[in-house]
């Protein structure tokens with residue numbers, strides 16, 4: 264990241280500050296409304312697309328509905344802690360909606376908060392809720408940073424038309440390098456009290472005969488070592504993650520997006536929500552946008568046009584907008600495959616109660632460092648992240664986010680009363696994930712004479728099967744699009760985010776999304792823009 268890029272970000276941040284005293288006409292005067300390309304969304308797919316477009320000299324506008332998270336709140340911090348949430352925690356909610364809903368069956372986790380443009384959203388559909396990041400950087404602002412390249416044979420299985428050799432020799436290494444992926448030093452993993460929960464999880468998995476693997480991360484482990492030494496603000500060690508990190512996290516605003524703005528060809532507008540997309544009589548894409556303030560009120564309506572439109576609003580965001588555009592007649596030729604083949608990456612969360620002599624620690628890093636890898640198991644493939652539960656007191660709980668090979672797929676349907684496309688996912692569709700996770704954790708419980716915790720996820724459930732951190736698909740590569748994300752039925756209209764991935768990656772997905780986006784944008788720039 265060069266200094267020019269950092270300055271680029273700062274300049275843009277000031278230019279885009281919401282200023283309620285500025286008369287509307289003045290604000291919109293001289294505003295460029297046509298760009299060669301527009302990228303909707305600033306998550307992994309959007310950030311890669313914008314950087315490469317900018318480097319190729321293409322004038323590009325990025326539109327992001329969330330905030331630019333660079334201004335400290337009244338407590339001097341940009342983000343709030345998980346254990347002390349306020350309005351900054353969640354996207355326009357009156358109460359937090361954390362994945363763990365209770366403790367000892369008591370509704371002690373979620374709290375009332377101000378209705379505000381916070382950083383984490385939970386989109387609630389029947390039987391399935393989807394967590395997503397809101398802000399410049401998308402999911403990178405709220406995620407656990409686990410940067411996992413999928414096993415090559417599984418990648419080949421889900422995307423057989425994609426050249427695996429090229430992916431593993433060029434685009435996965437490129438994604439890892441640009442995202443500044445690094446590995447936890449042994450001293451932290453083996454000695455730090457903040458990773459006791461990981462060592463306990465590893466020992467108990469291995470006792471049941473499972474393999475464990477260290478998982479790389481984008482969190483800066485040099486910074487974490489300084490946290491341990493008490494030299495810097497404690498972020499991973501200070502209960503910060505799903506509502507943002509105030510240090511250590513190399514989120515996209517510090518990597519790809521800073522470099523994209525540094526090209527001088529990319530303009531970023533945040534708190535700009537895309538409401539509708541259509542094509543005008545000259546074949547240009549027309550994007551209708553509401554500029555909102557942090558209370559959610561619309562402060563300006565704007566229209567932008569472009570030749571090349573990149574849908575990078577995430578699996579749910581891109582799919583919802585496209586299904587709505589098709590069903591309301593705004594882009595009527597979109598193929599029927601748009602809105603199908605959606606999956607939750609087989610996500611299921613579970614927790615075990617350890618014996619008193621196996622405490623998991625009053626101190627826990629929020630950054631997971633290890634997974635239980637049983638993906639080669641032919642009947643029940645599972646890759647389970649050993650997840651932290653940083654409450655500040657001893658719980659004796661081992662928490663896991665399991666990724667399973669659930670073949671079930673959901674689809675999106677337009678609901679005219681809500682004027683929205685809605686995810687259809689039946690409750691029974693989560694059962695294969697529970698079965699696989701149960702097969703793994705029954706064995707771990709048996710080997711360690713332990714039991715599940717039933718008090719954390721509501722309704723006495725041992726498995727939380729009604730939410731996902733990893734929405735994937737909806738506009739799948741080779742189905743709704745060609746093999747590079749060009750949407751069938753239209754020219755110069757692309758998807759380049761998690762919506763392309765067919766429902767499951769077998770591991771945490773952002774490395775796959777980033778590498779695929781690198782591959783696609785390279786081809787699109789070469790063939791559609793430079794020729």
Ligand code: FAE
Pocket residue numbers: 303304305306307308309326327328329394395396397398399400401402403405406407408409410411505535536537538575576577578580581732733734760761762771772773774776
């Ligand atoms: P995404 O990052 O969601 O970006 C889409 C962007 O588009 C967002 O900034 C939206 O606000 C914006 N947007 C949507 N609709 C509109 C609109 N109408 N107008 C303007 N802007 C819009 O998409 N993955 C891992 O690999 N490792 C992890 O450790 C991990 N942990 C996670 C933990 C949590 C709590 C969550 C929620 C996710 C986690 N993930 C993890 C998933 C990962 O963050 C996710 O797969 C990627 O962020 C998806 O990237 P996309 O580019 O598809």
